[in-house]
Amino acid sequence: MPTLIPLANVDADLVEQLLDRAFGDGRQARTAYRIREGAQWLEALSFAALDDDDYLAGTIQLWPVALTDPDGRNHPLIMVGPVAVLPEKQSEGYGKALMLAALGAIDAGAALPQVMIGDPEYYGRFFGFTAGPTQAWHCPGPFERERLLVRCDNPAILPEEGMLGPWPAALAP
Numbered sequence: 001m002p003t004l005i006p007l008a009n010v011d012a013d014l015v016e017q018l019l020d021r022a023f024g025d026g027r028q029a030r031t032a033y034r035i036r037e038g039a040q041w042l043e044a045l046s047f048a049a050l051d052d053d054d055y056l057a058g059t060i061q062l063w064p065v066a067l068t069d070p071d072g073r074n075h076p077l078i079m080v081g082p083v084a085v086l087p088e089k090q091s092e093g094y095g096k097a098l099m100l101a102a103l104g105a106i107d108a109g110a111a112l113p114q115v116m117i118g119d120p121e122y123y124g125r126f127f128g129f130t131a132g133p134t135q136a137w138h139c140p141g142p143f144e145r146e147r148l149l150v151r152c153d154n155p156a157i158l159p160e161e162g163m164l165g166p167w168p169a170a171l172a173p
Contacts, residue, residue, distance in 0.1 A: 031141035113152035
């Protein structure tokens with residue numbers, strides 16, 4: 001079983017190296033990076049996984065984002081990801097442990113809907129994410145509509161239409 005620690009306790013350069021290995025060249029050009037551009041990840045909800053030798057094997061970051069509806073109102077959300085695991089450690093439970101830790105750290109009484117770009121079968125089956133409510137949502141870059149997922153106790157509260165982007169109040173000065 002991986003050892004989970006707060007991501008804030010890990011050297012930022014090590015995190016960047018892991019992300020490079022997990023996602024390859026050009027990862028910063030992905031749409032998910034545009035959605036959270038300028039925001040800072042949420043320390044209390046972001047974790048690192050260490051292997052048996054205490055080496056960094058995986059990370060998860062959660063971000064403050066918003067869905068801006070057609071009337072210009074911002075609806076806050078939490079963006080899940082990237083969920084990154086070293087290629088040689090994938091399928092060993094690191095990603096699932098990171099997801100459980102991050103989602104478990106969200107205060108159920110004050111939980112904001114969570115959004116991510118990911119595999120609908122995996123994230124739906126294990127974590128309750130679905131693409132149903134996001135069909136008229138837009139992103140600042142290319143994306144596969146069936147991979148834009150949301151997790152929310154009451155999807156009726158979500159705007160049917162909107163553009164995802166960073167939560168304006170969370171942007172770095």
